[in-house]
Amino acid sequence: MIIDAHCRIGDGREVELKPAELIATMDALGIDRAVVAPGERCTAYDNREGNELTAVAAAESGGRLLAYAVANPWRGRAAIDELDRALDAGAVALAVDSTLQGFDLLDGLLDPLLDFATDAGWFVYVRTGTPPTALPLPLATLARRRPELPVIMGKSGATDFWIDAVPALLHAPNLYGDTAYAPWDTVLTGFQNEPGIGAERLIFATDAPYTVPVAEVDRIRDWPLDADRKAAVFGGNLARLLAHQ
Amino acid sequence: MIDFHTHTPAWETATWLGGAAFGADEFVAFMDGAGIERAVVLSHDGLFDPTPESNDQLAEFVHKYPDRLIGFGTVAVRRKSAVQEAERMVGELGLRGLKLHPWLQGFSMHERGLDPICEVIAGAGGVLLVHDGTPPYSTAGQIAALARRHPKLPVILGHGGLHDLWRESLAMTQETENLYLCLCGTPPYAARRILAEAPPHKVIFGTDAGLSEQASQDYAVARVKEIDGWGITAAQRRAMLIDNPRRLLDRT
Numbered sequence: 001m002i003i004d005a006h007c008r009i010g011d012g013r014e015v016e017l018k019p020a021e022l023i024a025t026m027d028a029l030g031i032d033r034a035v036v037a038p039g040e041r042c043t044a045y046d047n048r049e050g051n052e053l054t055a056v057a058a059a060e061s062g063g064r065l066l067a068y069a070v071a072n073p074w075r076g077r078a079a080i081d082e083l084d085r086a087l088d089a090g091a092v093a094l095a096v097d098s099t100l101q102g103f104d105l106l107d108g109l110l111d112p113l114l115d116f117a118t119d120a121g122w123f124v125y126v127r128t129g130t131p132p133t134a135l136p137l138p139l140a141t142l143a144r145r146r147p148e149l150p151v152i153m154g155k156s157g158a159t160d161f162w163i164d165a166v167p168a169l170l171h172a173p174n175l176y177g178d179t180a181y182a183p184w185d186t187v188l189t190g191f192q193n194e195p196g197i198g199a200e201r202l203i204f205a206t207d208a209p210y211t212v213p214v215a216e217v218d219r220i221r222d223w224p225l226d227a228d229r230k231a232a233v234f235g236g237n238l239a240r241l242l243a244h245q
Numbered sequence: 246m247i248d249f250h251t252h253t254p255a256w257e258t259a260t261w262l263g264g265a266a267f268g269a270d271e272f273v274a275f276m277d278g279a280g281i282e283r284a285v286v287l288s289h290d291g292l293f294d295p296t297p298e299s300n301d302q303l304a305e306f307v308h309k310y311p312d313r314l315i316g317f318g319t320v321a322v323r324r325k326s327a328v329q330e331a332e333r334m335v336g337e338l339g340l341r342g343l344k345l346h347p348w349l350q351g352f353s354m355h356e357r358g359l360d361p362i363c364e365v366i367a368g369a370g371g372v373l374l375v376h377d378g379t380p381p382y383s384t385a386g387q388i389a390a391l392a393r394r395h396p397k398l399p400v401i402l403g404h405g406g407l408h409d410l411w412r413e414s415l416a417m418t419q420e421t422e423n424l425y426l427c428l429c430g431t432p433p434y435a436a437r438r439i440l441a442e443a444p445p446h447k448v449i450f451g452t453d454a455g456l457s458e459q460a461s462q463d464y465a466v467a468r469v470k471e472i473d474g475w476g477i478t479a480a481q482r483r484a485m486l487i488d489n490p491r492r493l494l495d496r497t
Binding site for chain 2 (some may be wrong): 014015099129130131132155158159160163181183184185186189190209210211212213214215218219222
């Protein structure tokens with residue numbers, strides 16, 4: 001089973017992905033299920049529109065699509081209310097983008113949302129990279145504060161903060177690496193071979209529509225990893241997180 | 246096609262980038278398999294320890310296939326010997342350009358010690374390629390400021406701004422006449438937008454080959470293949486892979 005842990009549907013600044021287009025791509029690539037977040041504007045600002053978009057897409061997908069909930073933490077109590085509505089509508093996880101949403105991972109704003117996610121049995125996807133408010137190691141510190149909450153390190157710090165991904169994964173046992181953009185022969189093998197990390201801490205995502213999805217799938221298919229570990233990366237690990245709910 | 250961003254192995258330096266050992270024969274075999282006719286080759290050791298010896302070894306590597314491999318050396322920009330080494334690089338060693346990696350090598354593009362080095366490269370008809378996409382020392386705005394000080398020197402943004410600074414890299418390429426942009430590790434959606442909006446003659450492509458744990462450079466092969474999914478026109482592809490890099494290299 002292949003589960004894509006992160007896509008965005010709807011409109012972005014430079015991209016667009018309709019649910020039907022995503023499902024067609026999944027069919028072509030052998031991806032069974034995908035967890036979808038709304039696009040950039042709805043992640044940053046119009047959370048309600050975004051959560052309704054992903055809820056409808058999930059409900060109409062026959063189980064192929066699962067919805068992330070989004071809420072800008074600057075909205076305070078209203079953000080929690082929004083997550084509550086998304087949970088009722090079937091959301092299975094929380095997606096966070098501190099760069100788009102304009103906060104620091106360690107400033108405390110996100111804490112109530114993480115508490116909500118913990119109580120709901122969700123996992124959390126947090127996008128990381130070069131921005132100083134989206135670095136892997138502060139995310140690891142944040143993740144350690146809630147050891148029961150699984151946190152996916154979206155993009156694993158791509159690209160120049162891939163170097164911080166291993167120490168981040170070692171620092172927080174509940175942190176998971178994301179395969180998107182990461183070559184197996186320079187990055188993923190380093191994660192896999194590191195004692196204390198291994199394939200059970202890696203989760204496949206295409207990050208569509210920012211990528212070429214077939215390239216993301218082929219990268220894992222081409223990785224000379226034994227079948228059990230590859231199955232874990234491709235979907236087993238995420239299925240375990242989803243079953244946790 | 247021309248791959249404008251590749252590396253030798255690290256022969257002398259223990260680096261966190263890792264990488265396999267390979268010789269020029271194996272590297273050209275990788276190029277043949279990936280459909281790469283010529284490659285600009287940058288030192289790997291020199292990123293971390295920019296010694297004259299790193300340029301010697303780079304020159305030895307590329308001179309084995311002078312029609313296929315083009316070497317860009319590097320210098321320790323704060324050393325008093327930097328200008329002399331730049332002259333040796335483009336003179337005695339026959340290297341065709343300079344690669345700088347400001348955040349790994351630890352300097353700012355605004356340091357005036359760079360100016361005489363750039364004058365040597367410009368005077369030799371060479372090209373400067375700079376790592377970009379990473380604060381605090383490797384942003385396109387910083388690199389464009391240096392390019393404005395040296396208007397006769399073609400300056401290439403080595404990574405097109407990577408994931409988080411590609412819009413800045415695009416904007417600087419648009420407004421700086423002698424600034425070019427190499428799509429190398431830039432995410433596909435950004436590459437597509439850059440190709441649509443940058444001056445058509447200023448975008449080139451690189452794989453960053455040479456850093457793989459496999460001599461076959463699997464990720465670099467995948468990066469070439471991935472272009473098929475970028476959704477770009479045949480004209481954009483040809484300009485990026487053939488015409489634009491050829492124009493930059495053949496001026497030297």
